[in-house]
Amino acid sequence: SEALLEVDNLHVSFKTHGGEVKAVRGVSFTLNPGETLAIVGESGCGKSVTARSVMRLLPEHTSRITQGSIRFKGRELTQLTEKQLRELRGSEISMIFQDAMTALNPTITIGEQIMEGIIRHQKLSRAEARRQAVEMLQLVGIPNPELRLKQYLHEFSGGMRQRMMIAIAAVGRPSVLIADEPTTALDVTIQAQIIDLFKMLQRTTGVSIILITHDLGVVAKIADRVNVMYAGQVVESGTVRELFHQPQHPYTKGLLASIPRLDTDRGLPLAPIPGTPPDLFAPPAGCAFAARCSHAMEVCSAYMPQPTPVTGSHEAACWLQDPRARQAFQTPPKIS
Numbered sequence: 118s119e120a121l122l123e124v125d126n127l128h129v130s131f132k133t134h135g136g137e138v139k140a141v142r143g144v145s146f147t148l149n150p151g152e153t154l155a156i157v158g159e160s161g162c163g164k165s166v167t168a169r170s171v172m173r174l175l176p177e178h179t180s181r182i183t184q185g186s187i188r189f190k191g192r193e194l195t196q197l198t199e200k201q202l203r204e205l206r207g208s209e210i211s212m213i214f215q216d217a218m219t220a221l222n223p224t225i226t227i228g229e230q231i232m233e234g235i236i237r238h239q240k241l242s243r244a245e246a247r248r249q250a251v252e253m254l255q256l257v258g259i260p261n262p263e264l265r266l267k268q269y270l271h272e273f274s275g276g277m278r279q280r281m282m283i284a285i286a287a288v289g290r291p292s293v294l295i296a297d298e299p300t301t302a303l304d305v306t307i308q309a310q311i312i313d314l315f316k317m318l319q320r321t322t323g324v325s326i327i328l329i330t331h332d333l334g335v336v337a338k339i340a341d342r343v344n345v346m347y348a349g350q351v352v353e354s355g356t357v358r359e360l361f362h363q364p365q366h367p368y369t370k371g372l373l374a375s376i377p378r379l380d381t382d383r384g385l386p387l388a389p390i391p392g393t394p395p396d397l398f399a400p401p402a403g404c405a406f407a408a409r410c411s412h413a414m415e416v417c418s419a420y421m422p423q424p425t426p427v428t429g430s431h432e433a434a435c436w437l438q439d440p441r442a443r444q445a446f447q448t449p450p451k452i453s
């Protein structure tokens with residue numbers, strides 16, 4: 118099927134007092150209609166920046182897409198004006214954040230916030246917008262929607278706030294939902310309910326989801342495909358099955374080894390792999406994981422490994438996957 122979203126060789130930099138941070142370094146991926154793509158990795162790996170780049174929700178003066186393309190339904194998003202982007206946000210691509218309290222306006226009723234989007238995007242009357250708002254609150258499992266519309270954010274529990282944010286994001290019937298750590302602040306039971314809600318929304322509306330998370334337990338429950346990011350790059354990508362059962366990149370293997378059990382209710386926080394990610398002011402020329410990798414070869418720190426196919430749906434950017442390095446690696450020493 119035709120991809121809905123195609124990100125190609127995306128580079129994003131941030132200006133800081135210390136210099137330019139290369140937060141995203143050549144990220145490529147596609148998102149197909151109706152699927153859930155998870156982007157996983159430790160904090161600072163560039164997963165949120167990648168997702169926010171799609172909606173151009175990055176700090177205007179300090180961040181810059183320096184290279185690459187983001188195509189959505191055939192349109193080049195990196196070229197859109199702020200006005201065009203505003204029309205796209207909410208109606209075509211919507212974002213869900215970890216914390217509803219900071220993402221939504223606590224001084225405006227829930228009803229006004231949800232109806233505002235409907236009226237703006239669909240140009241409907243207030244009465245019709247109100248009807249749709251009630252319907253959406255029902256869909257996301259909020260009881261007494263008529264009453265709830267008149268309330269403020271602080272009158273809702275954590276789980277209900279998250280449902281509310283999902284309702285506001287979904288009410289414009291976008292084709293893509295980008296959810297950045299949507300369940301991280303929630304307790305186990307509520308987290309499971311929110312995951313079910315995403316699945317239900319996807320079944321009923323066919324929406325595609327990009328899920329940003331550090332929680333592999335959540336990934337196992339909801340995603341179809343996974344991109345593993347490290348130091349601003351995608352180091353491995355594949356179906357959930359491939360990534361969980363046949364991980365190829367030493368970093369992915371390390372991540373998986375750090376979760377004791379995948380079938381627990383909540384994936385445990387990732388136990389640290391020894392060492393730290395490289396400095397993205399001056400990223401290494403070769404593999405960014407080399408300093409932490411027990412398989413590192415000479416070629417690894419000299420040249421950057423390129424994404425190499427493992428299967429038709431599975432790639433790893435690691436020299437161990439590259440037949441040239443493998444040959445060199447496996448050639449027995451010459452006896453002269």
Ligand code: SF4
Nearest residue numbers: 404407410417435436
């Ligand atoms: Fe390890 Fe080399 Fe693969 Fe990087 S390219 S993950 S250093 S084996």
Ligand code: MG
Nearest residue numbers: 160164165297
């Ligand atoms: Mg983040």
